[in-house]
Amino acid sequence: MTEKENNLDQLINDPFKGKSGFMPAKIKDEIKVRIGLNENLAFPEELMKKLIKEVAERVDPRIYPEDYCDSLCNLIASDYDLLPNQVVIGNGGDKIIDLMVRLTIKAGFSAAIIAPTYPMYEHAIKVQGGDVTELYLTDAPEYDLDPDYILSNITPKKDRLLFLCSPNNPTGNQFDEHKLRKIIAEFPGIVALDETYTDFGGYSLVNALKDYPNLIIMKSMSKFHGMAGMRLGFALADEFLISRLKELLPAFNVNIASLELAKLVLQEKEALSKIVSNIVSEREIVYKRLEAIDGIIPYKSFTNFIMFRLDGMDAAEIQQKLLKEKGVLVRNMSAIPKCENSLRMSITTKENNLAFLNALEETISNY
């Protein structure tokens, strides 16, 4: 560090000291099969293009969007049978995570995460100057929640927030509803339940919001709704928590095009339910084929991705071979606790799924 940089460093509130690295390294190779980030490429491109054209007709980018996206809150509230004041919209699910941490955490306080899970929770807690209470799921392959262990390892008043992710990224499993309810009922703080993947899973706890004033449910429109590039997420909770979250938002935090597109996508109910059933049936096909490959141990998934462990092969090496030799981008999860030597692939189109399976089989047979 130069002297000038050193002087600047003294002024900066960055807990990562320039070594954050949350995002995967920039990929320079040509990608033919993009299945590393759980984007929803099963959402028909033609339909998305049609909706985007409609958005272009509707919006005037010279003017600011609605301040709290009220028209979208109304639509979401009616879909979930809630009041519009029970919805807050943010610039992506990650913004909602950040907002939850800002709402509850400052230096001297902590938020709990249950590893292995989505790394952005830990990132947001550290950015806010809070401490991370890292608790764990049981070992693979169950990756289960143990409510008694979790509840007895948190510090009341210090652990103000608990992140739960169900179905969980990267393990793919959805936790037992009663276990989640027990934790929400007994945790002496706010529970942020991330339901980004519930549309591909078995159930949602939205109808439990009325039972638990400390529960906030976070959703993203990047996966099921195919809008990763538009950056839209939302949270559902009791009116009290939502009004407090809204106070923290910068003005006009969602752009006018994303807001309009979200409203159009939400109305495509038939297309959305077809997309889900395609992903679910493809997921089963991919799982079975992975299971049949020697040295591959896939985990049951309730999401649009499958994580699998490699036995007798190096996951990082296989990931690089898939990328450089076949143009297939999967994500290496090995650095995450309890996910040693594991890769994660997203379920997208039949063609992509097949291309991935063939590439993986070939790579392994030449290993």
Ligand SMILES: Cc1ncc(COP(=O)(O)O)c(C=O)c1O
């Ligand atoms: C569990 C989980 N929550 C939240 C997000 C954030 O989604 P986005 O910021 O794209 O809306 C992701 C993205 O991968 C995720 O996997």
